[in-house]
Amino acid sequence: MKQKADIGLIGLAVMGENLVLNMESKGYTVAVFNRTVEKVDKFIEGRGAGKNFIGTRSIKELCESLKKPRKVMMLVKAGKPVDDFIEQLIPHLEEGDIIIDGGNTHFPDTTRRTKYVESKGLLYIGTGVSGGEEGALLGPSIMPGGSPAAWPHVKDIFQSISAKVENNVPCCDWVGEDGAGHFVKMVHNGIEYGDMQIINEAYHIMKDLLDMSADEMHEVFKKWNKGDLDSYLIEITRDILAFKDEDGEPLVEKILDTAGQKGTGKWTGITALDLGIPLTLIGEAVFSRCLSAQKDIRVKASKVLKGPKVNFTGDKLQFIADLEDAVFASKIISYAQGYDLMMEASKEYKWHLNYGGIALMWRGGCIIRSAFLGDIKKAFDRNPALENLLLDPYFKEKVEKAQAGWRRVAVAALSNGIPVPAMTSALNYFDGFRCERLPANLLQAQRDYFGAHTYERIDKPRGKFFHTNWTGRGGDTASTIYEV
Secondary structure, three states, rough: OOOEOOOOEEEOOOHHHHOOOOOOOHHOEEEEEEEOOHHHHHHOOOOOOOOOOOEEEEEEEEHOOOOOOOOEEOOOOOOOOHHHHHHHHHHHOOOOEEEEEEOOOHHHHHHHHEEEEEEEOOEEEEEEEEEEEHHHHHOHHHEEOOOOHHHHHHHHHHHHHHOHHHHHHEOOOEEEEEHHHHHHHHHHHHHHHHHHHHHHHHHHHHHHHOOOOOOHHHHHHHHHHHOOOOOOOHHHHHHHHOOOOOOOOOOHOOOOOOOOOHHHHHHHHHHHHHOOOOHHHHHHHHHHHHHHHHHHHHHHHHHHHHOOOOOOOOOOHHHHHHHHHHHHHHHHHHHHHHHHHHHHHHHOOOOOOOHHHHHHHHHOOOOOEEEEHHHHHHHHHHHHOOOHHHOHHEEEHHHHHHHHHHHHHHHHHHOOOOOOOHHHHHHHHHHHHHHOOHHHHHHHHOOOOOOOOOOOOOOOOOOOOOOOOOOOOOOOOOOOOOOO
């Protein structure tokens, strides 16, 4: 009898190829298929030579080569290609078989596909996979959601190929129903945008305000990576700053300052607006990329618009210590906002998210992996009903300790005309969050004045709404109340 594979994979691009090599190295036999079948031959004869792979040349052959219940994973471009492959797979699968989407899919699509695939008697998983090429090969962070009945069948494979942290704990666990896995991956990517922007602002300050060389900055990031900021992104920034071009000059300074985005950061911001969550830092990180893309007009503006002359006076070493505090405090805010979004989504979509477990999944393998995530896990261990990270004793202490340096950095950057949208929006959020009374009372009065939108009163029970005839010319008719 011909050998059957433990799992099948469609899509032998960078992530797919490395992920199947990871699976095979853990003792699994993998059937592979690619839309351009030449890639299958090339892989089987190249990196897959002599290993436990079954090369297939059609969807039918792929499905026939799998053990039951069949498990087929797609690592293809998000959107229509996923729907197309689902339609091609369904005729060749039986009740209880499992289709898995491992791409960067927008979570509403996964919710829709889960319902559709289940209506055909099959099971569906939409899973985030983070860690890039190296993570896929050596151990990524994996965030599965979809049909709960599918999880026991893929659990061993997913957890064996995922990254491991202390005590060999896998960076993979069941996230939740329908689109929950892809939602958590989306938020991961949003936080990634935020982390990167904070680091970039620190670099900008060091370079333009402190007039530091790439080698000097390298030493700072090297030091930071040994403390509270110990993380993958700080580590690679350290290495990037030390990397020299062929002429011996820092390569980073020769790279054009325009950045793109693939959508997950944007989706995170849009979802936050839909759910009424103040995801200010991640929003600023996305907008900063948009501004960077406007290179030509920025060049024109730089010749016309004048700001303050950059002039740093003070203790450089102390300021670098302040900058470390500003980066760390801003990072705490970014995660606090990201978790706020996940909590609201959990309520809205009736998911059962394990917040400490999510921190653990992000602890290794993924782009935002950091020592810091262990502290988030502990925070939810201490209080599973924690409403905001800033209310945890550890994070409260850290932010309060950091805020003096954080404020000094914000003032220095703004006074010298250096844009720090992530750091300042994080600080504004912190100040707003700890403010018992915000000026929204005036806002409500304005809305009622021009649109009869009504308001609540501090001397009356919540939920009771009032309208005032501010001009004496209006009537008693009030508009409907609208939510955030």
